[in-house]
Structure formats: structure tokens, C-alpha cells
Amino acid sequence: MALLEVHGLTKKFGGLTANEDISFKVNGGDLIGMLGPNGAGKSTLFNCLAGLYPATSGHVFFDGHEITDLKSYEVARRGMARTFQVYAASGDLSVVENVMVGCFMRTGSGFTAKDRAKDILKEFKLQHLSDYMLSEIPVAAKACYYGYCRRNRAEDAAFRRGSSRS
Ligand SMILES: Nc1ncnc2c1ncn2[C@@H]1O[C@H](COP(=O)(O)OP(=O)(O)OP(=O)(O)O)[C@@H](O)[C@H]1O
Ligand SMILES: [Mg+2]
Numbered sequence: 523m524a525l526l527e528v529h530g531l532t533k534k535f536g537g538l539t540a541n542e543d544i545s546f547k548v549n550g551g552d553l554i555g556m557l558g559p560n561g562a563g564k565s566t567l568f569n570c571l572a573g574l575y576p577a578t579s580g581h582v583f584f585d586g587h588e589i590t591d592l593k594s595y596e597v598a599r600r601g602m603a604r605t606f607q608v609y610a611a612s613g614d615l616s617v618v619e620n621v622m623v624g625c626f627m628r629t630g631s632g633f634t635a636k637d638r639a640k641d642i643l644k645e646f647k648l649q650h651l652s653d654y655m656l657s658e659i660p661v662a663a664k665a666c667y668y669g670y671c672r673r674n675r676a677e678d679a680a681f682r683r684g685s686s687r688s
Contacts, residue, residue, distance in 0.1 A: 523586055525550040526571070526602070531580030533563070533570050540566040544580070572604040573597040598627050613657035618643060620656055 524547035533541040540563040548554050558564050569575040571582055573594035582590045584602050597603070611620045618639050625635035625642075643649045651659060 523583065524548060525552075525585060527581075527583040528571065529581045529583075531567070531570060531582065532578045533566050533575060534578045541570065568604050571597075572602065574604070595627065603627075611656055613655065616653050616655055617648070617659070618652040 526548040528544055528546050531541055531544040532539065544567060556564050556567070566575065570577045573589065573592050573596065577590055580590070581588060584597070584600060587600065589597050589600060589602075592600075594603075612623075615623075618636065621639035621642055622632075622635040625638045629635055629638070640649065640652065643652050
């Protein structure tokens, strides 16, 4: 069985059929793209696979188990999650607290989540931003934080020069 298998998935919004009888397989290690014009149903399909929308009919299997009717957090705990075109994070939380939100998928312990979040920030060389409120840091640093760009050392240095918290 492939890592991800979709069998005859259909999603209707009332009288509008966004996805009709979609079937495909994705093997581990595959890198697959999905193309289609605006309104073709790409996001709807991803939302059904990730458990954000209930499918109208059809079946989804991930890693050998049926996940068709699971909630998004249950799908995520099994190892599949979707990202969004427009990122969403809380400006009311610090950088490390925002990372902790994701860590709570795997633990109920605040201490464990914080340790893991600190490790992740270190791995991405962002530990110096850890205690800043997200709303405090400039857009360039946020882009690095979200992983949308590689760290720009010039901007980073400028940010450090311009931010005095001592
Ligand atoms: N929550 C919803 N309720 C009702 N209709 C929806 C909903 N979400 C999407 N649709 C409709 O389903 C169809 C597919 O939309 P979808 O957003 O999946 O397309 P898309 O391929 O992701 O488009 P784009 O390229 O613009 O992102 C569209 O006609 C859209 O209006
Ligand atoms: Mg879309």
C-alpha cells in the first residue's frame, strides 16, 4: 500500500461539487505537485485529506490506516499535516511560545514542549529571537522564522542593532 491513498473522494458544498471521484496514490519520498485553475478544488482536496473538511464520499488511507473520518489533529498526530498559503501565528505570543503550539501536537507537557521548541529554534539558528513577541519582530525576521527564506545576515544584524531589550 502507498503512503497516501485516495479512493473516489468526492466533496460537495450543497449543490456545488468541488471534488468528484478523485483517486491517486503517493509513495513515501515522492514529491507531487497539483495544478489547476482557480476554483478547481485543490485547497478543498487538501482540506479533506487533512481532516479539515469531512469528505462527502470516498476513502483516504495514510500509512496503512483509514483516516477518512479523522479530525485534523488526529491526522496530524499520525504524521500528516497541511500548511497554509497565508501563515497564521499569534502576535500575542513570543516566538518560542508560537513554536510550542506545534509541539503540543506530540506532548501535553508545557516543559517538554518548551524544551523541544528551544531545540527547534536552535536548529534553525533563531534562538536569539526566542523571547520576542511575534508582533515585535520585523517582517524579514518573521519570514525567516516561518522558514520561507534563508536567514539574511544583513537584515538580522540590522535587527539586532535596532532592538535593544537590555
Ligand atoms: N467552505 C466552502 N463552502 C462553499 N464552497 C466552497 C468552500 N470552499 C471552497 N468552495 C468552493 O469549492 C470550489 C473549489 O474551491 P477551492 O478553494 O478548493 O479551489 P482551489 O483550486 O484551491 O482554488 P485557488 O487556486 O483559487 O486556490 C470553488 O467553487 C469554491 O468556491
Ligand atoms: Mg486554493
